[in-house]
Amino acid sequence: xxxxxxxxxxxxxxxxxxxxxxxxxxxxxxxxxxxxxxxxxxxxxxxxxxxxxxxxxxxxxxxxxxxxxxxxxxxxxxxxxxxxxxxxxxxxxxxxxxxxxxxxxxxxxxxxxxxxxxxxxxxxxxxxxxxxxxxxxxxxxxxxxxxxxxxxxxxxxxxxxxxxxxxxxxxxxxxxxxxxxxxxxxxxxxxxxxxxxxxxxxxxxxxxxxxxxxxxxxxxxxxxxxxxxxxxxxxxxxxxxxxxxxxxxxxxxxxxxxxxxxxxx
Numbered sequence: 001x002x003x004x005x006x007x008x009x010x011x012x013x014x015x016x017x018x019x020x021x022x023x024x025x026x027x028x029x030x031x032x033x034x035x036x037x038x039x040x041x042x043x044x045x046x047x048x049x050x051x052x053x054x055x056x057x058x059x060x061x062x063x064x065x066x067x068x069x070x071x072x073x074x075x076x077x078x079x080x081x082x083x084x085x086x087x088x089x090x091x092x093x094x095x096x097x098x099x100x101x102x103x104x105x106x107x108x109x110x111x112x113x114x115x116x117x118x119x120x121x122x123x124x125x126x127x128x129x130x131x132x133x134x135x136x137x138x139x140x141x142x143x144x145x146x147x148x149x150x151x152x153x154x155x156x157x158x159x160x161x162x163x164x165x166x167x168x169x170x171x172x173x174x175x176x177x178x179x180x181x182x183x184x185x186x187x188x189x190x191x192x193x194x195x196x197x198x199x200x201x202x203x204x205x206x207x208x209x210x211x212x213x214x215x216x217x218x219x220x221x222x223x224x225x226x227x228x229x230x231x232x233x234x235x236x237x238x239x240x241x242x243x244x245x246x247x248x249x250x251x252x253x254x255x256x257x258x259x260x261x262x263x264x265x
Contacts (some may be wrong), residue, residue, distance in 0.1 A: 010151025026231035051211020058086030100186035102131035144180035168195035
């Protein structure tokens with residue numbers, strides 16, 4: 001049975017799209033057939049983050065009825081699939097985002113996987129929220145700042161009104177600062193459980209620059225382990241964090257200075 005998981009944030013800039021991409025790759029590493037759908041028609045950047053960079057066919061072409069959904073399904077890291085929106089400004093002159101038939105698109109993509117991660121645009125677009133599949137599960141993505149949490153609260157209220165199940169919130173790009181809201185404070189405001197804390201990590205910046213996932217770039221990094229744990233929790237599987245290869249590094253240093261003999265070739 002397919003699962004549709006919407007990642008939503010009231011505020012932009014909370015790292016929702018990069019989290020969607022890396023979570024999709026993580027789920028694929030657990031053997032799940034994962035599809036990431038970019039539902040932001042106006043300010044999309046899933047194609048950039050996944051390294052596709054100006055894909056030939058995007059969801060805009062499908063909406064113009066020039067292409068079929070199958071023409072804009074791309075395989076990225078670790079076998080995960082992505083359906084990008086792209087940045088076709090000419091299309092936006094013709095298409096009104098408020099009248100897009102998202103239900104038709106959902107029906108057409110259902111054959112491509114068993115877990116669908118939907119990267120929703122920031123803010124509130126009733127057309128998109130009302131078109132989500134009936135059994136959609138939602139994850140709120142927020143930072144520790146009050147404006148971010150306040151906007152996430154607005155999304156939580158809308159999701160409740162639409163009877164969409166909220167799995168909890170992900171505290172993304174977290175770092176320790178006394179001026180930021182704590183997990184307990186955010187839980188009391190949103191009234192949903194925290195399901196993961198994803199630390200601020202420069203490895204995410206590097207992965208975006210390289211069009212790669214943090215799991216591929218540095219599987220032993222804290223952020224890679226945190227996202228892998230979130231994926232494991234979502235599918236009910238166990239995960240053992242990858243540890244840095246400190247012993248291997250020390251052995252190479254000892255061999256280099258002559259303390260250990262080199263391996264026989």
